[in-house]
Amino acid sequence: MSDPWIEDPYFIPAGAGSRHQIFPGVEIRTTPGERMMLSVVTFEPGSVVLDHSHPHEQMGMMVSGRLEFTIGDVTRVLGPGDLWRIPGGIVHRVRALDGPAVALDVFHPIREDYL
């Protein structure tokens, strides 16, 4: 009760959120809003998110490090500030390259499996 950050619904400090390890070396911290969900993703070097898809729309931004990102049949190496947008149902995968990486994803609607 003494932590002022938990006394309002508006702000979430860095490192908080619901923790899920989605693949070896890949951890997410998720925060739901009303109709969107933020997911801060940390990748260990060489970790991978295998091909998958979901009906939710996904957009995101690289925060630090480098990722090889494949959406549909397009592959790019991304660095800080680069963005992506993945329509629902499109297969995508990710591989962390030569060091750790951090990305921010956002989903619409909320991913109930990541609450």
Place this chain on the structure above:
Amino acid sequence: MSDPWIEDPYFIPAGAGSRHQIFPGVEIRTTPGERMMLSVVTFEPGSVVLDHSHPHEQMGMMVSGRLEFTIGDVTRVLGPGDLWRIPGGIVHRVRALDGPAVALDVFHPIREDYL
């Protein structure tokens, strides 16, 4: 036509997007998806976003620097990795503190005024 980044709809390089100066010293670069919009916001030191509200839900994350962020009647000083969530219709304002700052906002639905 020779830029591979414009040959697919999935990836947007850092610094691209639709540019809008929304207040003195505050610039955004926006990228629409289907039902969400990303907005990379750069603040010059001391710049402010005055009290405003919109029906769109807004969530976001500090990328670098420090911001004094007020949502409703709650004010916090935010640094890298801190998150916010603003339900539609809630008044909010922002002030950049001792240096430049960068934040990522996401809106649902798309803000037509930022296309």
